[in-house]
Amino acid sequence: MKILVCISNVPDTTTKITFTDNNTQFNTNGVQFILNPYDEIALARAIELTEGNNGTVTVINVGEISTEPTIRKGLAIGATDAVRINALAHDAWFVAYQIAQYIKANPFDLILTGRESIDYNGSKVAGMIAELLDIPSVSIIKKLDIDGNNATVEREIEGGKEVLTVPLPFVAGTAEGVAEVKIPNMRGIMSARTKPLNIIEAVPVKTLSDVISYETPAPRGQVTLVPADDVAKLVSLLHEEARVI
Amino acid sequence: MSVLVYTENADGKFKKSTFEIVSYARAIANQLSTKLTAISIGNVSAAELAALGKYGAEKVLNVSNDKLKNFINQAYASIIAEAAKKEGADIVILSNSFSGRGLAPRLGVKLEAGVADGAVALLDLTESKFRIKKTAFSGKAFAIVELTSANKVISLTPNAYKVVETNSTASVEDFTAENKATDFAAIIKDIVRATDKVSLPDADIVVSGGRGLKGPENWGMIEELADLLGAALACSKPVSDAGWRPHSEHVGQTGIAISPNLYIAIGISGAIQHLAGVSSSKVIVVINKDAEAPFFKVADYGIVGDAFDVVPKLISAIKQFKASA
Numbered sequence: 001m002k003i004l005v006c007i008s009n010v011p012d013t014t015t016k017i018t019f020t021d022n023n024t025q026f027n028t029n030g031v032q033f034i035l036n037p038y039d040e041i042a043l044a045r046a047i048e049l050t051e052g053n054n055g056t057v058t059v060i061n062v063g064e065i066s067t068e069p070t071i072r073k074g075l076a077i078g079a080t081d082a083v084r085i086n087a088l089a090h091d092a093w094f095v096a097y098q099i100a101q102y103i104k105a106n107p108f109d110l111i112l113t114g115r116e117s118i119d120y121n122g123s124k125v126a127g128m129i130a131e132l133l134d135i136p137s138v139s140i141i142k143k144l145d146i147d148g149n150n151a152t153v154e155r156e157i158e159g160g161k162e163v164l165t166v167p168l169p170f171v172a173g174t175a176e177g178v179a180e181v182k183i184p185n186m187r188g189i190m191s192a193r194t195k196p197l198n199i200i201e202a203v204p205v206k207t208l209s210d211v212i213s214y215e216t217p218a219p220r221g222q223v224t225l226v227p228a229d230d231v232a233k234l235v236s237l238l239h240e241e242a243r244v245i
Numbered sequence: 246m247s248v249l250v251y252t253e254n255a256d257g258k259f260k261k262s263t264f265e266i267v268s269y270a271r272a273i274a275n276q277l278s279t280k281l282t283a284i285s286i287g288n289v290s291a292a293e294l295a296a297l298g299k300y301g302a303e304k305v306l307n308v309s310n311d312k313l314k315n316f317i318n319q320a321y322a323s324i325i326a327e328a329a330k331k332e333g334a335d336i337v338i339l340s341n342s343f344s345g346r347g348l349a350p351r352l353g354v355k356l357e358a359g360v361a362d363g364a365v366a367l368l369d370l371t372e373s374k375f376r377i378k379k380t381a382f383s384g385k386a387f388a389i390v391e392l393t394s395a396n397k398v399i400s401l402t403p404n405a406y407k408v409v410e411t412n413s414t415a416s417v418e419d420f421t422a423e424n425k426a427t428d429f430a431a432i433i434k435d436i437v438r439a440t441d442k443v444s445l446p447d448a449d450i451v452v453s454g455g456r457g458l459k460g461p462e463n464w465g466m467i468e469e470l471a472d473l474l475g476a477a478l479a480c481s482k483p484v485s486d487a488g489w490r491p492h493s494e495h496v497g498q499t500g501i502a503i504s505p506n507l508y509i510a511i512g513i514s515g516a517i518q519h520l521a522g523v524s525s526s527k528v529i530v531v532i533n534k535d536a537e538a539p540f541f542k543v544a545d546y547g548i549v550g551d552a553f554d555v556v557p558k559l560i561s562a563i564k565q566f567k568a569s570a
Contacts, residue, residue, distance in 0.1 A: 013498050013518045017385040037499045092360070093353065116346075118383045118498055122362045127318070127350030136319055136431045139347035142492070152434075156343050156493060158255065158446055160438035162315075166431045173346075176485070176492035176500070208359035208394040212376060215387040217524055223531075223541050228550030231558040234530070235566045237546060242528045244450070244507040245474065245563075 001055035001146070003046040004108040006099055006125060007074055008036040008089075008117040009067040019214045026214065035070045037181075038114025038174060040077070045144055045179035046112055047078040056080040060102065062095045064088055068197070076184035076192035087202035090210075092120070096128030097205045103133060108169060110151070115140045115173040123173060130171040137170060142177035248274040249334035251325055252285045252297060252305075253316075253344060255438070259293060262340055262403050262447040264300050269367075269406040270338040271301025273399070276368050277336070282306060284328050284420065286313050286321055291417060298415030300408065306332075306420035312429070315436065316344045320428040322351035327422035329356060329396070341400035342446065349400045359392035365405040365504075365525070383498040384521040403447040404504045405525075445494065448477035450507045451526070453496060455481040457512020457533060457552055461489035466556045467511065473563050479503070481513045497522035512552045515540025532556065 011017070012032040020027045035043075046057040059074035060083040061067050071082045085098045103111065111130075116123040123139055130137030142161060143154035146168070153172060155162045166172075184192070226234045238245045250270035252263045267283060274281040283302035285294055287309065294305045306328055313320060325348070329337050337352055339345045341363045353360035361377045365387065369376040374391055380402060381388040445451065452471040454464060471478050478494055485495035496503050498518040508526035513519060515531070515538055523529070524543065531544040534551045541547045548555050 011382070013521075015382075015385075016517065017382045019386075092350070096350070096354075120381055120388070121383055121502070122350075122360070123346040124350040124353070124360055124362060127347055128354050130319075131322070131351040131354035134427065137347065137351070138431065139318070140343055157436070157438065158343060159440075159442055159444035160436065161493075162433060162437075163435040164431050164433050170431070176495065206357075206394075208353075208357070208392065209361070210391045210393060212389045212391050214381065215378070215389070216385075217387070220529070220543055220545060223544045223547045225541075225547050225549065228548050228555055228558075231548065231555060232562040232565070234546060234548060234559065235562045238507065238528070238530070239566065242507070242545065244528050245566075 001050055002108045003057050004111045005043045005046050005059050006113040007039040007059050007061050009033050009070040010036045010117050010119045023213045035073050036114050036117045040181040041178050042112035042174040044182045062089045062098050072192045075195045076188040077182050081196040083198050085202050086199050092122045092124035093208050096125045098202050100129045100132035101203050111171040113173050115175040126171045126173040135170050136166050138172045140175050141172045144178050247280045247334045248336045249329050250283050251339040252283050254287050254289050257288045264408045265406050266340050267300035267302055268409040269401050282332050294417045298413050299410050301411050302415045305415045305417045308420050315433050318347035320424050322348050323428050324422040326355040336397045338399045341402050345400050349398055353398045356396040358396035358398045359394040360398040361390050362400045363402045364399050365402050384502045384524050443477040445477040448505050450474045450476035451479050451505045452476045452509045453479035454511050455513030456483045470560055481519050514538045
């Protein structure tokens with residue numbers, strides 16, 4: 001079983017998001033970058049699925065050299081080897097196209113991504129890779145089990161869940177519930193330094209979208225505090241002033 | 246040139262979010278002075294389909310056969326892409342729902358279209374550019390994305406656009422498209438959906454509990470409050486991590502991002518990761534015994550008090566309000 005896990009290098013969840021150059025660039029000054037939390041879930045499940053059966057887990061990232069600490073983190077957690085496609089991740093289409101080209105030359109039984117990256121929140125890479133390879137995809141899964149050449153997955157739907165069987169190979173975006181994330185141990189951290197990290201160059205592809213600028217949400221006004229012994233006041237404010245009930 | 250909107254159904258019924266998306270697509274078609282066609286896949290009644298006219302669809306394409314009764318993203322994407330080509334639609338609009346997130350990327354590839362996911366506003370067509378505002382950094386910011394491709398796919402964040410009714414009517418036509426056998430490789434075994442509960446991503450009102458509630462046994466009053474308000478339930482990350490509530494209720498940066506009209510946070514301090522997922526709520530109410538809780542800084546209304554004292558009082562105040570309304 002060969003599993004490919006697509007990973008993103010994203011700002012830490014505690015980051016206060018600010019912009020520079022007239023709101024056209026994300027301000028990376030002082031920002032700690034991490035392995036996308038949803039991708040950690042994908043990686044943890046991939047490692048579980050290959051344990052004890054001679055399976056391998058490859059992590060792949062589209063990024064410049066600055067993403068290598070995050071790729072090494074993936075190796076420390078337990079991936080067998082890693083690939084970095086050496087280019088700035090322009091958008092989901094660019095990333096998916098690069099990864100799909102890699103998979104065409106190096107087939108995998110299963111391709112996992114996180115349900116979304118916590119920076120652009122697109123949930124697009126999984127579906128785009130699958131469409132480029134003409135194989136099934138399932139977005140936002142909560143459970144993943146493999147039995148021979150088929151997988152059983154649970155997909156999140158509004159107000160519930162859907163259970164599907166999907167033949168390998170396919171692409172899925174993982175969410176909480178699929179696996180508990182793994183903390184790298186000292187042996188993992190040491191071995192991550194010597195595990196193979198192959199760097200390949202990106203292939204040219206037409207650009208379909210560009211980020212032009214950013215905005216931060218408008219600040220809210222001062223909070224209106226209601227005394228704890230006058231809760232009825234809150235209800236009337238929500239009804240008459242805010243008009244939400 | 247025209248706009249095609251995909252109208253998602255649940256068990257053959259359209260939801261409020263479907264009317265939102267048609268209203269939004271209508272407004273975009275108006276911005277571009279073009280026509281709006283809707284496409285529905287599954288077993289939806291003729292009356293239900295015709296009602297889409299009320300929200301601005303001029304024509305409704307109805308794809309109805311048992312094989313397509315339930316959502317399979319490969320099969321649905323093939324049909325929608327085919328319809329876009331036949332209709333000459335260069336813009337496809339859909340919801341950024343769980344299913345929409347499976348469809349939009351496939352449509353993007355099939356139509357060689359740039360995809361703007363999680364849109365929150367109409368188009369900015371200044372200087373003949375095609376720009377759109379979308380959520381980014383899990384609700385901590387917005388990005389203005391320019392689609393430079395000829396075809397374009399837009400997915401709308403639930404609750405980001407209001408339903409607008411018009412006086413128009415829609416014609417309904419049957420539509421068929423070829424599906425490859427491989428479009429049906431994924432097979433649905435079971436669908437479990439709570440029909441009596443409001444689903445979290447498209448809820449108007451959300452009642453959310455945090456660690457301040459001390460344990461899962463104390464959720465009774467939270468559920469009662471939510472039922473009274475017709476609200477969906479949510480929780481903070483520590484609560485779902487501890488197994489007090491299911492992961493599907495976790496809102497925040499690594500959970501679900503929501504934008505209801507009213508978000509009531511009870512016993513949640515307001516860590517930056519939590520605020521990210523709820524900051525686009527229109528009105529935020531915070532109930533917390535710690536007056537210094539960071540959540541009060543981003544709240545519209547607040548009560549400093551113990552949840553175990555305030556929530557029962559709030560329940561009876563709402564009951565009284567409802568009785569007098």
